[in-house]
Amino acid sequence: MNNVSSKLLDSAVTELSKLPGIGKKSALRLAIHLLRRDAIDVELLGNSLIKMRNETQFCKRCHNISDGELCEVCRSPKREHSTICVVENINDVIAIENTGQYQGVYHVLGGIIAPMEGIGPADLHIESLFQRIKDEDIKEVIMALPTTVEGDTTNFYIYRNLSKSLNKITTISRGVSIGNELEYTDEITLGRSILNRLPYEDYMNK
Amino acid sequence: MNNVSSKLLDSAVTELSKLPGIGKKSALRLAIHLLRRDAIDVELLGNSLIKMRNETQFCKRCHNISDGELCEVCRSPKREHSTICVVENINDVIAIENTGQYQGVYHVLGGIIAPMEGIGPADLHIESLFQRIKDEDIKEVIMALPTTVEGDTTNFYIYRNLSKSLNKITTISRGVSIGNELEYTDEITLGRSILNRLPYEDYMNK
Numbered sequence: 453m454n455n456v457s458s459k460l461l462d463s464a465v466t467e468l469s470k471l472p473g474i475g476k477k478s479a480l481r482l483a484i485h486l487l488r489r490d491a492i493d494v495e496l497l498g499n500s501l502i503k504m505r506n507e508t509q510f511c512k513r514c515h516n517i518s519d520g521e522l523c524e525v526c527r528s529p530k531r532e533h534s535t536i537c538v539v540e541n542i543n544d545v546i547a548i549e550n551t552g553q554y555q556g557v558y559h560v561l562g563g564i565i566a567p568m569e570g571i572g573p574a575d576l577h578i579e580s581l582f583q584r585i586k587d588e589d590i591k592e593v594i595m596a597l598p599t600t601v602e603g604d605t606t607n608f609y610i611y612r613n614l615s616k617s618l619n620k621i622t623t624i625s626r627g628v629s630i631g632n633e634l635e636y637t638d639e640i641t642l643g644r645s646i647l648n649r650l651p652y653e654d655y656m657n658k
Numbered sequence: 659m660n661n662v663s664s665k666l667l668d669s670a671v672t673e674l675s676k677l678p679g680i681g682k683k684s685a686l687r688l689a690i691h692l693l694r695r696d697a698i699d700v701e702l703l704g705n706s707l708i709k710m711r712n713e714t715q716f717c718k719r720c721h722n723i724s725d726g727e728l729c730e731v732c733r734s735p736k737r738e739h740s741t742i743c744v745v746e747n748i749n750d751v752i753a754i755e756n757t758g759q760y761q762g763v764y765h766v767l768g769g770i771i772a773p774m775e776g777i778g779p780a781d782l783h784i785e786s787l788f789q790r791i792k793d794e795d796i797k798e799v800i801m802a803l804p805t806t807v808e809g810d811t812t813n814f815y816i817y818r819n820l821s822k823s824l825n826k827i828t829t830i831s832r833g834v835s836i837g838n839e840l841e842y843t844d845e846i847t848l849g850r851s852i853l854n855r856l857p858y859e860d861y862m863n864k
Contacts, residue, residue: 457717457722457723457724457729457730457731457751457755458710458714458723458724458725458729458730459725460706460709460710460713460714460725461710461714461723463706463709463710464706464707464709464710466706467702467703467706467707468703468707470699470703471688471691471692471703472687472688472691473684473687478679480749480752481678481679481749482677482678483707483710484747484748484749485677485678486677486707486710486711487710487711487714487723489711491711491712493676494707494708494710494711494712495708495711495712496673497673497674497676497677497704497707498703498704498705498707498708499704499708500666500669500670500672500673501670501673501674501689501692501700501703501704502700502701502704502705503666503669503670504664504666504667504669504670504689504692504693504700505692505693505695505697505700505701506697506700506701507666508664508666508667508693511663516663517663517664517667517693518663518664519664519665519666523663523664524663524664525663541690542690543686543687543690545663546686549663
């Protein structure tokens with residue numbers, strides 16, 4: 453694949469194929485597509501990637517991705533700053549924001565406690581979460597970590613440290629996905645959704 | 659999806675999702691991947707795309723993609739400059755180069771004759787092909803266009819114009835793909851592969 457008659461095309465293909473999920477063939481297809489696009493479009497693409505990498509920061513309060521010292525969520529006066537949703541990564545923030553159902557703020561841990569991989573509490577933004585509970589007027593912490601052993605460990609670690617100073621520590625509900633059929637739902641999820649059943653009135657009002 | 663807390667990330671996602679086959683979710687995944695890569699890697703990627711778009715040219719002889727006036731194939735003294743392979747696009751050049759089986763040079767039409775889409779011979783690099791046959795010492799023209807009505811039309815148009823001045827006009831062979839089973843091969847391909855059967859000695863020597 454390195455026999456291409458243009459070294460410039462070749463190096464673009466090489467760089468594109470370093471992206472996850474993009475092999476040599478897709479990279480070539482993308483590069484040839486870009487050759488046909490207006491030069492200004494390609495500059496927009498290239499520069500937006502470089503600018504994003506060089507200029508984005510992480511919010512010094514919640515560690516979410518940000519264009520300034522504080523992210524837009526932390527800066528917004530419309531959000532409920534007394535509710536913190538604890539997530540693993542910025543992807544999770546984006547996923548929750550896209551639901552349009554959450555009005556509180558976030559705290560991005562930047563990972564979860566994984567002793568097998570040598571990741572302990574000190575490697576994550578956990579201490580700064582505890583500090584926020586002390587400094588800010590927080591009424592509720594919502595745990596939205598993955599349902600893995602590591603996620604549960606992290607949940608428990610945070611719960612143990614916060615339960616004395618904070619009354620309301622909740623976790624997002626797990627259950628049968630909307631639109632999914634019961635018979636195809638895994639047993640653990642289905643079991644939990646029965647244990648954590650809700651009054652029908654609550655369900656109707658949502 | 660536009661509620662991301664960083665406008666820089668948002669614009670990178672928007673630009674990435676303009677690429678063919680990349681939706682908003684994949685674009686976000688790629689952008690977050692790039693955020694985690696070294697800044698120098700992202701600059702390499704961005705700049706290689708911009709440089710490719712701005713600095714590649716098309717070979718003035720064969721219209722293949724090129725870093726200079728003439729492409730590497732046309733410049734190479736190792737190639738047989740008396741054999742021209744006529745292809746639709748630069749993708750086809752790359753595909754044939756990757757086989758390592760072709761030692762001649764190319765002529766890239768930049769499309770095929772498609773009256774339904776208003777593409778006639780004058781819109782393609784066909785006249786310059788005829789000029790090459792006159793100017794250069796060409797012994798064989800190999801047609802490697804798609805097996806569509808448009809491809810056949812283009813083949814015939816070129817054949818009609820060249821058959822008087824050139825003895826050897828060939829076309830790449832069509833047949834059952836190597837490794838494919840006969841029963842799953844479409845009838846037209848299988849039919850052609852019987853009509854165009856080869857002496858077994860020829861097959862063995864390749």
